[in-house]
Structure formats: structure tokens, C-alpha cells
Amino acid sequence: MAEMTQERLGELADRLAEVEGYLHVDESRALVSDLERRSTEPGFWDDANAARQTMARLAKAKDDVAGIEAAHAKLDDAQAAFELGVEMGDDDLLAEAEATASSLEHDLSELELTSWFTGEFDQGDAIVSVTPGQGGLEAQDWCSMLLHMYLRYCERRGWKVTVNDAPAAEVIGIDRATFTVSGKNAYGMLRAEQGVHRLVRISPTDAKKRRQTTFAGVEVLPVLPDDIEVKIAPDEIRVDVYHASGPGGQGVNTTDSAVRVTHLPTGIVVTCQNERSQIQNKATCMSILRSKLYELELQKRAEALDELRGPKHDIGFGNQIRSYVLYPYQMVKDLRTGCETGNVDSVLSDGDLDPFVTAYHRWVVGGREPVSVEDEQ
Structure with a gap:
């Protein structure tokens, strides 16, 4: 102090x-x-x-x-x-x-x-997707840990979260997660999290208790305002319905309420099973699809990687933006800014991401030199 x-x-x-x-x-x-x-x-x-x-x-x-x-x-x-x-x-x-x-x-x-936050969508809402990368079953467990971390972070900031899709994996963790965050500067803040996240720990599924390195990718997109026009022709999409597999109550899980929308020209697939009706789930899918297609159009116009997604890499070794090490020592370190902390539980369990998010934005605008979390406190 x-x-x-x-x-x-x-x-x-x-x-x-x-x-x-x-x-x-x-x-x-x-x-x-x-x-x-x-x-x-x-x-x-x-x-x-x-x-x-x-x-x-x-x-x-x-x-x-x-x-x-x-x-x-x-x-x-x-x-x-x-x-x-x-x-x-x-x-x-x-x-x-x-x-x-x-x-x-x-x-x-x-x-x-x-x-x-001077970007067009920085002050608005965000769509966040977490996808398993290299690491097999461990990557699915890592996805569930990241989902918990982000839900806690949003709770700390007083943001509203709607989990659109987070189906449980067959053995451990989740297959993927997509959720919408509503609150002041949600997209501007959360775009600091976009990229590959690396976890190092003793494998919970390995009987020999060997160290395992696992990866997951985080994508952050803006929720587009209604006045942003993205044309999607009815014959360009295929809509499939199926039983919801995640939490949501008896009414959700016993009806064909889950929706999968496939955009045929691009191959983009969006799923949602959070709501009780097909109509609501389809509306959510279409909103997410609009954001993904808008980003894709920006990439085409610029003929380069745009600022919404950032550089696109494989979700694996050498591409991570942040490392979370649980063994042989404990540390969370952002490789872009140098911001780090030894209090891993505060980050993964309690969602204390503000020091990392702040350091990222200072780094982007060329502000103060990055410091450790302990120095921030």
C-alpha cells in the first residue's frame, strides 16, 4: 500500500x-x-x-x-x-x-x-466463445475452467451473462462454450482476452500424475447494433433442431429446443440451447451469426487480419497470449504485457482479471510500462 x-x-x-x-x-x-x-x-x-x-x-x-x-x-x-x-x-x-x-x-x-475505448463497438455487449485446442480431454476440462473464470469476472463487474451454449463433454469438461455479456464497456474490456490460453498442471486424468500442457482458444466478438445491416438469405442457412444436452430444466431437455444454424457459403456453424423455445434459440443463433459474418466481411475488405479477432493461429504451442501454471510453481503471466501474479486461485477461481485487462489496454495505447499484479495492488 x-x-x-x-x-x-x-x-x-x-x-x-x-x-x-x-x-x-x-x-x-x-x-x-x-x-x-x-x-x-x-x-x-x-x-x-x-x-x-x-x-x-x-x-x-x-x-x-x-x-x-x-x-x-x-x-x-x-x-x-x-x-x-x-x-x-x-x-x-x-x-x-x-x-x-x-x-x-x-x-x-x-x-x-x-x-x-474509442472503437465503434467498445462500449457495447460482447459474444465470447471458448474452444478446446491441443491437449485432448484435458483441453475440454480447461474450457470449463475458463468458462468459470469468465463467469466470475463478469459477476465481479456487474455484467449480465447469458450462456448460449456449453454442452458437457463425454468424459470431462465441456465441448465448447458461447456466452453473451451485457454491460458497460463489455466488448472493449473482454477483447483483451482474445487469443490462445495455455494451462500447465498435473493431469487429473493421468494415473502416473504427469505434467500436462493444455490449450484453449477464446474469441470475442461485438454484439452488433440493430442498425448494422448484415444480409443473410434464407437459402444460405440450414437450421437443425435437437434435444438440448446442457442444464436448463426438464422442459428444455425433453424437447427439440436446441438449434444449430449452418451458414452454407462459409461453413460457419452456430448453436444455442439456452432458451426453452426453438424460436428464441434460433434468434440467438442468428445474432451470433450476424456478428461472425460481419467480422468476416471486414477481413475480406481489408485483405488482412482485422482488429476484432486479432491474429489467427492454431490453438497450441507457441501461439498463447497468457500462461496459467499450476505446477511445478504457480503463476499466471500475460506474454503480451508481462503482467503476472502468483495468486492463481484469485484468477481462475475468483475471476480477478482486471489487472491483466488493464495492463493489456495500457500496452495497446502505449501507456505505462506493464507491471505485476502485486505492484498494482
């Missing part, structure tokens, strides 16, 4: 001023006034789609302004408590100043992240 000093408060004030500049808060205040005025004009809701987009812009601008104002209030509180604590020799006031400063540091990190 950093020592509470006047210099530290000055650094926080400088950092806050930088973030305020990144977010163009004065412009956001003006935008709030303008959009609020427009939202009260007659006929505003005649074009419902345009009105929703305007209200989304208004909510984003309000969040930016509120975040900065709250940060200024915390800085003032920390400064007042520190000065009074020093003057009176009151350890309780100094402790209060320290707690407020630490809280402000966390808030500034969140605001910095928001300022980096």
Missing part, C-alpha cells in the same frame, strides 16, 4: 486532470445539455431507432461527467482528511485519507479504461 503523502495527493490530482482531458468532459457537459434539449422536442420518438441511439449517447456523456465529478469529490475529501489528520495528529483521519485515496486510484483506473 502506497504511503499517504501530500506528493501522492498531488500525483492523483495530476492524473485526474489528464483523465478529464482524455474524456473531453467540458464537451460532454455541453453534449448532455444539447441531447437533453433534443430529447424533449415534439416528435423525438417518431424515429424510435434514432431516439434510442440519442439516449445511449446521452447516458454515456452523463456517465463521463458523473465519474469525473465523483472523482473530484473524492480528491477533495482525501485532501481535507489528510490536512486535518496531520494538523491534529489524528491517525483515524489519516487512515480515512488513505482509504479515500485508494478508492480514487481505482476510480481513475476505470475512467482511464473508458477513455481508451
Whole structure:
């Protein structure tokens, strides 16, 4: 924990001023006034789609302004408590100043992240897929561990998650997983996770207890807004229905509610068995398919790998973005940024991914040098 000093408060004030500049808060205040005025004009809701987009812009601008104002209030509180604590020799006031400063540091990190999310879909929802790679049955177990890690991470951030498809494997783990994440900056945050993830541990299925290296691939796509048009002709898809195999209750598992949609021109296959009806599952499949086809079109237009998926590699040796080592020592290390921690349980069991996600975005924008998780705390 950093020592509470006047210099530290000055650094926080400088950092806050930088973030305020990144977010163009004065412009956001003006935008709030303008959009609020427009939202009260007659006929505003005649074009419902345009009105929703305007209200989304208004909510984003309000969040930016509120975040900065709250940060200024915390800085003032920390400064007042520190000065009074020093003057009176009151350890309780100094402790209060320290707690407020630490809280402000966390808030500034969140605001910095928001300022980096300038992509078209960064502030929207995300579709995440986890696929087993090299490692046989162990890779299917690794997929289930990653799914648990991401569900916990989303829970920590207060995001809503809908597991679209996560069928159990025959022996251990899951065959694959696809889930939709809804929440502020979900896609912007989670695109840091896209790539190959490597696990090193003692094999739970090997009687000789030998060390096993296993891989899984994570794909992150944006949920496309309704105004993004992706044409899919009815004769370009094949729809198959079958019994749902995953959790979902008796009503799901005893009816042909699961849906598999195959896009014939590209061979892309999307499945969903989360909902109780074929109609709902098909709608989810089509939403995911739209995102996949949109990404594919971007790749064709650019004639290169686009920024949504990142470089495409085999899910195996030499291509990992992050390693999770459980034996012979314990460490999680991101190979892109150098961010690492020895507290493996906090990552895999509790979903404490924020230090890795933050380090990734700092690395992308060329910000601060990557540091270990322990240094972040």
C-alpha cells in the first residue's frame, strides 16, 4: 500500500486532470445539455431507432461527467482528511485519507479504461466463445475452467451473462462454450482476452500424475447494433433442431429446443440451447451469426487480419497470449504485457482479471510500462 503523502495527493490530482482531458468532459457537459434539449422536442420518438441511439449517447456523456465529478469529490475529501489528520495528529483521519485515496486510484483506473475505448463497438455487449485446442480431454476440462473464470469476472463487474451454449463433454469438461455479456464497456474490456490460453498442471486424468500442457482458444466478438445491416438469405442457412444436452430444466431437455444454424457459403456453424423455445434459440443463433459474418466481411475488405479477432493461429504451442501454471510453481503471466501474479486461485477461481485487462489496454495505447499484479495492488 502506497504511503499517504501530500506528493501522492498531488500525483492523483495530476492524473485526474489528464483523465478529464482524455474524456473531453467540458464537451460532454455541453453534449448532455444539447441531447437533453433534443430529447424533449415534439416528435423525438417518431424515429424510435434514432431516439434510442440519442439516449445511449446521452447516458454515456452523463456517465463521463458523473465519474469525473465523483472523482473530484473524492480528491477533495482525501485532501481535507489528510490536512486535518496531520494538523491534529489524528491517525483515524489519516487512515480515512488513505482509504479515500485508494478508492480514487481505482476510480481513475476505470475512467482511464473508458477513455481508451474509442472503437465503434467498445462500449457495447460482447459474444465470447471458448474452444478446446491441443491437449485432448484435458483441453475440454480447461474450457470449463475458463468458462468459470469468465463467469466470475463478469459477476465481479456487474455484467449480465447469458450462456448460449456449453454442452458437457463425454468424459470431462465441456465441448465448447458461447456466452453473451451485457454491460458497460463489455466488448472493449473482454477483447483483451482474445487469443490462445495455455494451462500447465498435473493431469487429473493421468494415473502416473504427469505434467500436462493444455490449450484453449477464446474469441470475442461485438454484439452488433440493430442498425448494422448484415444480409443473410434464407437459402444460405440450414437450421437443425435437437434435444438440448446442457442444464436448463426438464422442459428444455425433453424437447427439440436446441438449434444449430449452418451458414452454407462459409461453413460457419452456430448453436444455442439456452432458451426453452426453438424460436428464441434460433434468434440467438442468428445474432451470433450476424456478428461472425460481419467480422468476416471486414477481413475480406481489408485483405488482412482485422482488429476484432486479432491474429489467427492454431490453438497450441507457441501461439498463447497468457500462461496459467499450476505446477511445478504457480503463476499466471500475460506474454503480451508481462503482467503476472502468483495468486492463481484469485484468477481462475475468483475471476480477478482486471489487472491483466488493464495492463493489456495500457500496452495497446502505449501507456505505462506493464507491471505485476502485486505492484498494482
